[in-house]
Amino acid sequence: MHTTPSTPAPAQAASTTLTRYRWAVAVRSLVAIFGGYALSAACAIWLGHLLPALGMTRLDAVLTATMLAFVVHACAAIWVFAIASTWRAAIGILVPAAVLAVGAWAYGGAA
């Protein structure tokens, strides 16, 4: 949308702002695509493990988890671009994704 600054600024300042903007877009895109995917996959693995405890068959658990994974990924991507701070967006996705993934890996190794 805003590909040019609305007010004319000194060339150097404009180019730093542009560089910062480009970095912010790149970081958020990577977080939304790869971080969002990792988060959705980790959530799905956990749901697949946990839902049978609620009385679902393991097939139903896996189907439900997989279907919800796409919803999780889409919502994560939206959230990454909705909040103001790029760093909070990155941390908010990557930390839970890492925690859930490591936990799932450990659980899978133990099971």
Place this chain on the structure above:
Amino acid sequence: MRIDHKPEGIRQSMSWLHTWTGIVLGWLLYVIFFTGTLSYFQDEISLWMKPELHRSVPTGDVDQTVQATLAGMHTLAPNATAWTLNLPTERRTTVAASWREPGSENAGRAGTKRAELDAATGEQITPRETRGGGFLYRFHFELHSMPRAVSRWIVGIATMFMLVAIISGVITHKKIFTDFFTFRPRKGQRSWLDAHNVTAVLALPFHVMITFSGLLLLMGTLMAWPVDAVYQGDRQAYNAERRGGGGGGGGDGAPRRGTRPMADAQPVDLAVAIVPMLAEAKAQWPGRAVGTVTVNKPGKPGATIELREHGSESLLSRGAARRLRFDAATGTLREQPAPAPQSAANAIYNVVVVAHLGDFAGPTVRWLLFLSGVAGTAMVGTGLVLWVVKRLPERRKLGRTPWGHHLVEKSNIAVITGLAMATAGYFWLNRLLPADMAGRTGWEINGFFIVWLASLVHAVLRPARAAWIEQSIGAAVLFALLPLLNPLTGGHGLVSSLVLGQLSIAGVDLAMLALASIFATIAAHLIGKARKTAAPARPAPAAPSAPVTP
């Protein structure tokens, strides 16, 4: 996302996200929507592309059709271990027969032979070789000439972008209901935005359903993590449970074998034996038709006949059609295999996926799905054009056209009008290449890509508005003449197909005329606009590379 890092509302940030998720893979999404929409008529297109099959006209008397084709199978495959006859439907004019020769038990799917039979006479008809509608269908989710795993990931990623674009697009809209009734023609950018909104909102439930179910259809590729984790990598166990319907317990849905050995050694006259069985099916499934007749061990002792309902009464079970199994000799009804019960998760998956595929949709629902697909295609197309139109003021201010704008503008032409011409070219080659030419299937497809490439070259070389106009005219003419080419090259033209009640063939001709009129309308609109800007005295000296859009 603002360049000056000023805080912005959710609506602005979602508008930004919508713009960029839409444009980055927009052309791929357009291709997926266009080919997918045509794929609702995959069988009809395949039938259109095999004009040899048009001469088969079902009499409407099912008994007669079954008797004639059973006689045909006696001459075609007297020694087969089993015959399967798929009877004519509103989508097919012939009987599609398949059988297995003795000794092919271990050959898998390759051991199955197939033939098309005339529904009235039971004689075999050999159509020309073509991928037919199957090419467009496969292109829809596997593109072309790349490994399946790769192309499914590419399409899957595009689908996820689509889902994010839909959600952010809805959030951006504050007046989603009012916008539905808003169209302001001839207002430049405003009109494009309105057209984009109307096509989006009009079929919004369809767009959400088609995108989400598209992801589900690819979930084996995209999201296998929970399966691998819960089943510890044993995908075979998972697939076996999936086939069982997920009801838990051991219902595997496979037909149980009858236990009684047959005493009689008399060859059975199937043509006589089948009549009361068809009557029984009619009584058991009121209002439903028999879709498939399977004869096991034809002409031998212990032969059985199985009748299968056409389609399925419930979307939940995704094709678990009811079946009746008879002893051929005595006509007695054997134990009926009950469809496996469905769990809730499986049922949800099935309903969404079946809605995407349009399985079992009757003609009305099929046309509605097709029109929703047209709306989706138009939504993506108007969105792509809107990106360019919205940036015209920026271009004027700069006094030049940034390369990114050029790229989008030219690609829009090559994708929107180019793909239409390529598809029409595919149909033209289907009729113009000799029916017995070696490698004709491949050349039909090569032709598709050659026309598409030519349209890209043309779009690059010509000024944008001229390219839009010329290619729209090209697409309109190519599609408009196809219904004329059809009867000239051995098919049933509109008049005869309508008279004979072959609505599946007539439907394709009519859809081509509809596509022709869409592109003719675009061309006429653009020519009118070009005249208007050229004729009156210009208020201000226009830049020589005045940005042009449809």
